[in-house]
Every structure is written in C-alpha cells, then in structure tokens.
Amino acid sequence: MKKWIYSILIFLCLIVVAFQWKEKSKEVVLEKEEFCKYSYTYNPDIWSNLRVNVIEFETPINSSCGNFCVYQDKVYYLVDFSDYMTNKTETDAKEFAPEYNTQVRVYDSESGEDKILYQYHEERCINVTDIRCNGRYVIWEEYVENTWNIRCLELEILNNPKVIVSSEEGSGGFWSITPNLIEDNLYWYDQNRNGSTCLKQYNIQSGKTDVVVEECDLASPYEHVAIDEGIITTYRANKIKGYDIVSNEVDTFKQVQYLSCDSTVCKPISDRTRCIWSEGNELQPEKIYSYVFENEEKEVIEIEDLFSYALLDQYMIVNSYGEQEGLYCYDLINKQYGKLELLDNNTIMLFTFQSSTGDIYCEIVDKDTIQQPKLKILHVTIK
Amino acid sequence: MYKKIIGIVLIMCIMGNASVVNAAEYTLTEKEEIYKEYQNDEQFCMMLQEYGEEYAEEFIEDVLNSRYRKMMRGGGGNECYQYVTNIKQTKTYNCGTTTALQTLYGLGSAGNVPGEDNSAKISTLDAKYNVDGQGHLIVYQLRNALNEYNKGSQRYIYEVGKNMTINTFEDNIARSLTNCKPVVLHAKTKYLTYYGGKDLNHYLSVDYINRTTDKVRIVDCNYNPEYYGVHIVTLEEAYNTINAETNRYMIY
Numbered sequence: 001m002k003k004w005i006y007s008i009l010i011f012l013c014l015i016v017v018a019f020q021w022k023e024k025s026k027e028v029v030l031e032k033e034e035f036c037k038y039s040y041t042y043n044p045d046i047w048s049n050l051r052v053n054v055i056e057f058e059t060p061i062n063s064s065c066g067n068f069c070v071y072q073d074k075v076y077y078l079v080d081f082s083d084y085m086t087n088k089t090e091t092d093a094k095e096f097a098p099e100y101n102t103q104v105r106v107y108d109s110e111s112g113e114d115k116i117l118y119q120y121h122e123e124r125c126i127n128v129t130d131i132r133c134n135g136r137y138v139i140w141e142e143y144v145e146n147t148w149n150i151r152c153l154e155l156e157i158l159n160n161p162k163v164i165v166s167s168e169e170g171s172g173g174f175w176s177i178t179p180n181l182i183e184d185n186l187y188w189y190d191q192n193r194n195g196s197t198c199l200k201q202y203n204i205q206s207g208k209t210d211v212v213v214e215e216c217d218l219a220s221p222y223e224h225v226a227i228d229e230g231i232i233t234t235y236r237a238n239k240i241k242g243y244d245i246v247s248n249e250v251d252t253f254k255q256v257q258y259l260s261c262d263s264t265v266c267k268p269i270s271d272r273t274r275c276i277w278s279e280g281n282e283l284q285p286e287k288i289y290s291y292v293f294e295n296e297e298k299e300v301i302e303i304e305d306l307f308s309y310a311l312l313d314q315y316m317i318v319n320s321y322g323e324q325e326g327l328y329c330y331d332l333i334n335k336q337y338g339k340l341e342l343l344d345n346n347t348i349m350l351f352t353f354q355s356s357t358g359d360i361y362c363e364i365v366d367k368d369t370i371q372q373p374k375l376k377i378l379h380v381t382i383k
Numbered sequence: 384m385y386k387k388i389i390g391i392v393l394i395m396c397i398m399g400n401a402s403v404v405n406a407a408e409y410t411l412t413e414k415e416e417i418y419k420e421y422q423n424d425e426q427f428c429m430m431l432q433e434y435g436e437e438y439a440e441e442f443i444e445d446v447l448n449s450r451y452r453k454m455m456r457g458g459g460g461n462e463c464y465q466y467v468t469n470i471k472q473t474k475t476y477n478c479g480t481t482t483a484l485q486t487l488y489g490l491g492s493a494g495n496v497p498g499e500d501n502s503a504k505i506s507t508l509d510a511k512y513n514v515d516g517q518g519h520l521i522v523y524q525l526r527n528a529l530n531e532y533n534k535g536s537q538r539y540i541y542e543v544g545k546n547m548t549i550n551t552f553e554d555n556i557a558r559s560l561t562n563c564k565p566v567v568l569h570a571k572t573k574y575l576t577y578y579g580g581k582d583l584n585h586y587l588s589v590d591y592i593n594r595t596t597d598k599v600r601i602v603d604c605n606y607n608p609e610y611y612g613v614h615i616v617t618l619e620e621a622y623n624t625i626n627a628e629t630n631r632y633m634i635y
Contacts, residue, residue: 064628066573066582083630129582146475175475175605178581221605222581282598282615305617307576321617322597348623350573351580363573365627 028291032263035289035300038335046329046338050315051381054342054364055109059373063103067140069353070361070379071133075107076117077375078140082125102126104138104153104161107375118153118161132181134356137204139164139181148176150186152204165202165209180225182250182356187225187232189218199225199234212253217243219266219280228311228358229271231256245275257293269311269354274332276311288316290332301330310352310360313382317360319349327362327378340378349378358382409447417443425630426541430523445530445538449558449635463560464591465489469602469612470501479520480508481604482567482586483528489565489590495532522569522632525586529567529634537564541634544569544625552622552633556592556599559635565590567634568601570624575601577614589621 055075059065062084068077081100094100101120107113117138120126131140138153138161147168153161165186167174173195177188186202192214199213216234226233232250235243243265247257259275266280274292281287286306290299303309305322316330327340327349343349343364350363360380421427421443431439467489472481484504487493498504509515512524520528522541529539547555559566566589572578591600597618605612625631 066571143475175472176581176583178579220577220579222577222579224579305619307620308579321619325619348574348627351578353580365623367627 027258027260028296030259030261030291030298032261035298037300037302040301040330040335040337042338043331043336044338044341046315046331046336047340047342049331049383050312050329051383052340052342053109053379053381054376055107055379056374056376057107057109057112057114059105059375060103061373063373065373065375066363067129067131068363068375068377069131069133070355070359070377071135072357073108073110074133075109075375075377076131076133076138077105077107078128078131079103079105080125080128082127085125096124100125102128102142104131104140117155117158129176130179132179132356134181134183137181137184139179139186141177141179143176146175150177150179150188150202152186164204164207169209174221176221178222178224180227180356182227182230185250187212187227189216189221189223189225199232213246213248223267224353226267226269226354227356228269228354231270231272233268233270233275235265235268235277245270245277247275259291261289267309269309271311271313273314274311276309276316278306278309288318290316299332307349308352308362310354312358312360312380317352317380319352319362343378408451409444413447414443417446421446424543426521426523426543426632429521430527433523434527442540445540446542448538449540461594462592463557463594464600465560465563465565467565467588467590467602468493470505470604472604473502473505474509474514476518477505477509477514477520478586478604479525480505480512480514480528482588483508483520483525485588485602485604486529486565486567487532489588490529490533490535490537490563492532492534495534519584520586522634525567525569526634535563537562539564539634541569541632543629544622544631544633545629547622547626547633549619549622549626552626553592553594553597553618555633555635556589557594560590560592564635568621568625569632569634571628571631572624574623574627575614575616575620577616587624592618 059079063079063081064083065077065079068075080102085094101122102125103116104118105116127143129141139150142149149163150165151161152164173191179186179188184204188200189197190200192198197216197218198211199216201212202209213234215236217236227250230250231247233247235245238244242262245259245268247270248255264279266278268275268277274290276288276290279287286303288301303318304324305320307319307321309318314333316332318328328337330337346367348365352360352362362378364376364378467485470481470485472478496504496507498507508528512520514520526539526541556566568587570585570587572585573580573582588602589599590602598615599618599621601614601616603612625633
C-alpha cells in the first residue's frame with residue numbers, strides 16, 4: 001500500500017517538475033556577430049499600410065502642455081499655467097487665481113469637443129506629468145514638494161481622483177517614475193530596498209502592490225515599461241557577459257522568451273513575434289537589433305542619430321535626428337523602409353509613445369512658430 | 384528706465400571708477416541696442432526688479448563683453464571642453480542650485496560657496512535664493528550665483544533660446560567653453576532622447592562640444608549619477624531644449 005502511495009507521489013512530483021520546465025522558456029543565446037545587415041529598399045508608400053492621422057487642436061490660452069496620451073480617437077492631456085504665472089514682468093504681473101489650477105482635459109478628435117475632466121483646487125500650480133489612459137481609467141503623476149503621487153480618475157464616474165500610489169509609501173529612491181497602464185494594472189520601475197531597480201505592479205481593483213520583476217536595468221530613470229500585445233519586456237545585465245532580455249505574459253507573468261545577448265542592450269520591446277532592442281551607444285550610429293522567435297531571424301539595422309523607436313506589428317517606427325531627420329517606417333518582413341513625407345521640414349518629432357492598445361503616437365512641434373497654445377500629435381495605427 | 388541706467392554709467396565714468404574702464408569701451412548706442420534687446424525679456428525685468436538698475440547695467444556690460452570677445456577670439460579647435468563635476472540634487476526641485484554648483488566646480492570656484500560638503504553648499508545656495516519658497520531657482524538668479532561665486536574674471540549672461548539659430552547656439556557653446564565657462568541650459572527635457580518623452584523643466588550643464596560630429600556632452604544633476612549623469616547627445620537635441628518653446632534660456 002505504502003509503495004503504491006509513494007509511486008503516486010513521485011509521479012506527481014515528476015509532473016510538477018515537467019510542468020515547471022515547460023513553463024520556463026528556453027534560453028536563447030545571441031551573439032552580436034550572428035546578426036545580418038539586410039538591404040532595405042526605399043519605398044515611401046510603405047506608410048499607406050498604416051493609418052496615419054495628425055490631430056491638432058488649441059489648448060487653453062496661456063497654458064502649457066507637454067503631457068498627453070492617445071486612446072483610440074481621444075487625446076487626454078494635462079495643462080498647467082506655471083510658466084505663465086512665473087512671467088512676473090513689471091507690465092504684466094500675474095496673481096494666482098483658481099482658474100490657473102492644473103487641469104486634466106480630453107479632446108475628442110472625432111467630434112472636436114474639448115473639455116475638462118478634472119481641475120485641481122489648490123492655491124498654486126501643481127506640477128504634473130505622464131498621463132496614461134486605458135479607456136476606463138486615466139492616471140497621471142503629480143509632484144508635491146519632495147514626493148510623487150499617481151492619481152487615478154475613473155472616466156465613468158469622474159469622481160475626485162484618488163492617490164493610488166505614492167513615493168511616501170516606502171518607495172525606493174526614484175524621485176519620479178514613468179507609469180504605464182494596461183487593463184487594471186499600473187506598472188512602473190522603482191527601487192528595491194537594496195537599491196536595485198525593480199518592476200512594480202499595482203492593481204487598481206485590489207489596491208495591491210507587488211514587485212513583479214526583482215532585478216532590472218534601465219538606460220534612463222525615465223524609461224517606459226515596454227508592453228506590447230500583452231507582452232511585458234525587461235532586461236538586466238548578465239553576471240558573466242552582456243545582457244538578458246526577459247519577456248513575460250502581462251496577465252500571468254509567465255515567462256515567454258529569454259534572450260541572452262553578448263553585448264549591451266537598451267530599451268527592448270517584444271510582441272508575440274519578435275523582440276527589438278538598441279545598443280545604447282551614444283557616440284556611434286545606433287544599431288537596432290531584431291530577433292524573430294519562430295524562424296530565429298537575426299537582423300541589425302543601423303540608424304544615424306536615433307531619437308526613439310517603437311514596434312507596431314511588423315513595422316518599426318523610428319524617429320531620427322540630424323541629417324536624416326524625420327519619422328521612418330521599416331517593414332521588418334518585406335525589408336522596405338520609407339520616410340513620412342506628410343510633414344514639412346520645419347517640424348520636430350518627439351518621443352514615440354505606445355498606447356495601451358498598441359498604437360504609436362508622438363508630438364509634433366513646429367520650429368518656427370510659438371508652440372502654445374496648440375497640441376499637434378501624430379497617431380499611427382495598423383489599418 | 385534706460386536713461387537712468389545710462390545716467391548711472393555716466394556718473395561712474397566721471398567718478399573714474401576702475402570698473403568703468405571696460406564700460407568706456409562701448410558706446411551709448413551699443414548699450415542702447417542691448418537694452419532694447421532685453422527690455423521686454425522676462426528674466427531681465429525680474430532681475431531689474433530684484434537687483435536694481437546698477438546691476439542691470441553690469442549685465443548689459445557683460446553681454447557686450449561676451450559679444451566683443453566673440454569677435455576677438457582666435458584659434459580654438461573642433462573639440463572644446465571645460466568639464467564640470469557631476470553632483471546629485473538633494474531635493475526634487477533644486478536642480479538649479481545643483482547645476483550652479485556643478486558649473487562652479489568647472490570654473491574652479493566651488494570652494495567659494497560656504498559649506499563643508501556639496502550638500503551644505505547646495506543648501507547655502509538654496510537659502511540665498513529662496514529656492515524652497517519659490518520651488519525652483521530662477522534663470523537670473525542662477526546667473527547671479529555663477530558671477531558672484533566665480534573667482535575668475537569670466538562673467539555669465541543669459542539669452543533666450545527662442546531667438547537663437549542652431550549655428551549661434553553652437554558658437555555660443557564653443558566660445559563659452561573656450562573661455563573656460565561651462566554652459567547651463569534652462570531646458571525642456573522632452574527634447575532629449577534619454578528622457579524618453581518625460582516633460583520636465585530642468586537645468587543641465589553642457590561641458591563639451593565636438594563641432595565635427597555635432598555632439599555635446601550633457602551633465603545632468605538628476606539622481607543616480609552613476610547611471611544617468613553624463614550623456615552625449617546631438618547638438619540639435621540640446622538646441623531644441625531651449626529653442627523649441629518660449630521662455631527657455633541659455634546661460635553662458
């Protein structure tokens with residue numbers, strides 16, 4: 001009888017071990033020399049495969065806006081009047097009034113309607129950044145004295161926005177964070193008690209905060225948490241050589257890819273098909289590496305004066321500065337690329353953000369005109 | 384207002400004040416031109432209010448000196464540098480005083496700021512310029528701090544970035560560094576790659592330029608300097624931080 005029980009237990013243990021083995025993805029070792037440089041054909045029509053929309057609207061007079069996000073056809077944005085209030089010239093002294101409180105607004109690009117979602121009730125301008133929206137919640141970061149708080153506004157209720165996460169709650173040494181919002185979860189890089197960088201998750205429903213990745217590396221304290229097609233990607237220095245890129249399912253945190261690279265890795269983004277990352281070398285032309293999980297295609301693309309990049313299905317959207325200034329689309333399957341000719345030369349394209357639905361958006365700044373009070377955004381989606 | 388400022392200059396000339404030797408190099412018309420250029424400038428107006436007319440007159444002299452020396456400058460290579468010491472901010476809002484201290488290290492004058500260590504020196508500057516009360520250091524105050532604590536003869540001025548071309552910006556950096564003056568940018572960070580779209584008002588040091596590759600070195604006093612302190616960025620990125628929007632300045 002006992003033998004029979006022991007046999008069952010051993011059998012169960014073997015199943016558990018086998019299951020865990022299967023759960024943890026295979027480590028793929030990648031060497032820099034294995035990556036090929038393919039010849040790309042220039043095709044300006046490549047952008048016709050995508051839906052490209054320029055959203056432009058006026059923001060409140062005397063306000064400044066540098067923080068916005070796009071969710072479907074709506075632009076959620078933060079405006080403050082601190083620059084205007086600081087402008088205390090002899091002829092134009094400004095006293096603070098309630099209407100100069102910081103605002104959270106939404107612009108509907110379909111209807112053209114622009115409205116306030118929330119306005120602070122303070123006696124000074126509150127400094128705010130990093131607004132994100134998932135269709136149900138709008139979150140943003142505010143700075144009050146030496147602390148940062150994440151406020152959350154539920155769109156259906158439009159109640160008083162609650163502070164859901166704060167640096168005062170035993171956070172690490174980061175004085176500012178860069179939150180990302182997917183479904184009901186907020187993600188951000190922070191510091192562990194030992195000072196190392198970790199990835200944290202806060203569930204808006206349960207109010208629970210967890211450290212979901214213990215050890216990460218960042219190229220910048222402002223690095224965005226890369227989430228695309230439900231895959232969250234982090235990276236860390238390998239104890240022996242190079243860097244490891246780890247991709248997890250955002251729902252379960254099941255590991256789906258583990259890439260071990262022999263060289264420097266910076267800002268990796270993965271979807272379910274591929275992972276792209278840069279080398280992070282500020283002195284040389286930037287190299288973007290691409291690895292396709294299924295056929296193990298390894299590719300390297302050289303970009304002069306890279307500003308930012310994003311992954312949109314099979315397309316890589318690259319914002320380049322310098323002589324090659326402009327927004328480029330690389331078709332990583334058909335090996336074609338094209339510059340977006342929609343915009344004139346007197347514009348600056350800024351950081352390529354990725355929305356919670358995977359779209360790409362970036363701010364366009366007109367060089368020769370005073371930017372405010374206007375917000376001009378390029379929104380790119382798959383057709 | 385200008386007549387008063389010019390009046391002060393004339394009185395100083397008559398009294399034979401030693402500091403007027405330089406002032407006498409410039410004509411009233413030249414000074415008037417600079418005054419007209421700055422008379423509606425936000426920082427100039429605030430500076431005039433706080434420090435008075437004599438101080439504003441000195442500022443005009445400094446601008447003229449800066450431009451005059453530009454013409455007299457000779458030599459110089461494609462790489463100019465005057466390295467600063469990277470220091471971590473002690474509060475989320477004192478990047479101005481920390482960058483001022485970084486710059487004073489570059490000038491070899493940080494010892495003139497009272498305080499046993501960097502933290503104490505930053506506190507001294509914070510208290511002197513009411514940074515806790517204001518929530519930030521104002522551009523003209525930063526310029527004042529650099530001129531007040533610098534033991535050398537170099538003088539700093541500020542100039543609004545919106546009216547500057549990229550070539551002038553490049554020239555100003557090179558000239559300032561050649562004169563051993565690290566540059567300060569009163570920047571908007573969303574124009575810098577490594578800020579990843581984060582939009583903050585921030586002071587940054589520029590202590591190196593390569594005019595062949597059009598790259599500059601930014602020394603950022605933000606926290607965790609061992610990772611994030613020093614960055615090589617394109618000249619254009621640095622330029623955009625002060626030129627793309629209004630009310631941003633270059634202090635050099």
